[in-house]
Amino acid sequence: MENTPIIRIEKLVKKFPMGKGEFTALNGIELQFSKGEFAGLVGPSGSGKTTLLNIIGSLDVPSSGEAIVLGRSVGRLSAREAAQLRKESLRFIFQSYNLLAVHTVYENIEFPLLLLNYTSAQRKELVTDALEWVGLTDKIKSKPPQLSGGECQRVAIARAMVKKPSLVLADEPTANLDAANSHNILQTMKTLNRELNTTFLFATHDEKVISYLQRKIFLLDGKVDREEIISN
C-alpha cells in the first residue's frame, strides 16, 4: 500500500431536501484514502455510507466541502468531466449487481472497454483475463438471468476490474449472497487488491465484509464515529 492519497474529503456536508426542510446525510466528513487500500465505510442504514460512496464516485455532489478524487474536485466537475472520471478511473460494484440483463457475460464485461474505444482484439484479451480472475470462463455466452447470485457478482467484479481501475467502490456487494459465495467474492476482491494494487472502498454493514477490511471507518448519523486499522 502506498501513501499517495487518491481520495481526500474535507469538511464534506451533504443535505437532501425533505418536505419543507432539509435532511443532513453527511456532516463535516474529513477522510483520506491512499492507493491500494482495502477500506470500508461501516455503519447502520441511514448513516450516510452510500451517500459518501456516491459522492466519491462522482454520481452525486457535496452540498459543501470538498471531495477530491484522483486529484479532481467532484463538486466542480461538469457532467461530462464526471462521466469521464468514472469511465477512466472508477468502477462500481453494486448490491444487486446491476448487470445489463440482455447482454451476455462477455458483453457485460466488455462494456467499459467499448466506452473507452478499445479495439476488438484488446477487448477480447482483457475480457478473457478478467473472466479468468473470477473463474467464469465457461459462462462467457450466458446472460445474467441464467447465472446464480454469486456468479452475477463475479461478473460485476470482472466488469469493474477489466480495465484495472484506480478505484473500485463497492456498495453492499455481498448483501444478496450466502456466506460461502460472500467469502468467495471477498477473497477474489482481496486477491485483485493485492495483485493489481487497486484501491477498494466498501459501504457495508455486513460482518463478513467487515472482517476482510484492513481499514474500517464507522459512520453514525452522517459523521465519522471512529476508525480501525488492521495491520497486516
Added chain:
Amino acid sequence: MKLAIKLAFRNLMGAGLRTWLNVIVLSFSFVIIIFMKGVMIGWDHQSKTDMTNYEIGGGQYWHETYDPLDPFTLTGSHAPVPEEFKDEISAGDMEPFLIVPGTIYPQGRLQSIVIKGINPRQSLLLLPSAKLDTATEAIPAIIGSLMAKSLKASTGDQITLRWRDANGTFDAGDIVIMEIFSTNVPAAEAGQIYVPLDRLQKMMMMPGEATVLTFRDGDKSRSEIENWTLKTKGDLTATVDAMIKTKTVGQTILYIILLTLAMLAIFDTQVLSIFRRQKEIGTYIALGYTRKQVVGLFTVEGTMHSILAALLSAAYGLPFLAKMAKTGWTMPIDTSEFGMAIAQTLYPVYSLGLVISTVLIITMVTAIVSYWPSRRIAKMNPTDALRGKLQ
C-alpha cells in the same frame, strides 16, 4: 454514435419478442403506405394513359361553345375544320370529331345520347373505329361496354336513332352495333355512340364540320385558333388530378392512423423502458455515460425499430409489392360504374423516391417519438436510478 448504435442493437436483440412486435407493426406501416401510394401513382399513370389512348390523345381543340358537361351547348358547337389543320389531319396526326345530341330507342325505350362522328381510318385513339368502315344500309356504330349494358344491346343489334339536323329538322334511322369495346375511361363511352364522321356530317347537314379536334403530339407548341379553344393534356386530365388529390387526402388520413398506431407502440415501449430500466440507466451513468448520452442511446434504440422494420419490410414486402405490381390489385366491385377513369385492376407503380421518402419519413417520426419520452432521463438522479427508485 457508433457505440450507441452497437449497444442499441444489442439491447433490441436482447429484448426479443418486445422488439419484434414493434418492428412487425412498423413494417406493416411501411408496406401498406408504399403499396397504397404505389396504387395511387399507378392509378394516376394508368388513368392518364387510358384517357390519352381513348379520349384526349395529346390534347384537343374545342369549338368555343362546346362544354361536355352542358348538353344544350352541343347543338351549336360545330364549325368547319380550320384550314391550317388540313395537313395535320391528312397526315393522321389530328382527327376531327363531330359531337351532336340524339335520341335512341332501345327496346322501345327512349334514351338521350351523344352521337360522335369519328373517322373510321383514324389511328390516333384506340377506339375500334375501323369497324365503322363498312357498307351497310343501317348506320354502323360502335359503343362501349358500359353503354351496351345500359342499352342491353349486343353486337349486330339494330336500334332506332333520332337526330335533329342543322336546319332543325328531325330525322331518324337505324344504327347497327358493329363492335362493343371495353375501356377504363367512362367519358369515352358513357351515354354515347360512335358513327362514321362523314355519315354524321351528312345526317346533320354539317359537311366538313367538327366539334373537337384531337391531336397526337402533345409536346408541339400550339396557339389558340379563332373560334377554337386549345385544351392541353394537362387541362384535360385536371379532373383526374383533382380526383387523385381527393383520394390522396383520404389516404393520408389512413397513413396517419397507421403511423400513429405504430408510433404509439414505440412510444409505449420507450415510456415503459424508462420506468423499467432505471437501474440499467443508472448503470450506464455509473460506467461513464453522461445522461445526455443515455438519452441518445434510448433515442437510437427507438429509432432502430424503424431500421429493423425497413429490413423486415424488405424481406416480405418486396416480394408482395413486386407481385402486386405484376398481377395488379383487382377492385372487388365493378369500376365501370365509378364514373371516373379507373381500371378494374390497378397496377401499383413504385419509385425509388417513394420508397426512400417513406423510409425517411417513418424513421424521422420514430426518432422524434423515441426522443420525446427519453428526455426524461436527462432529469433523472443517477443515484436514485441505480437503486431503481421510480422518478
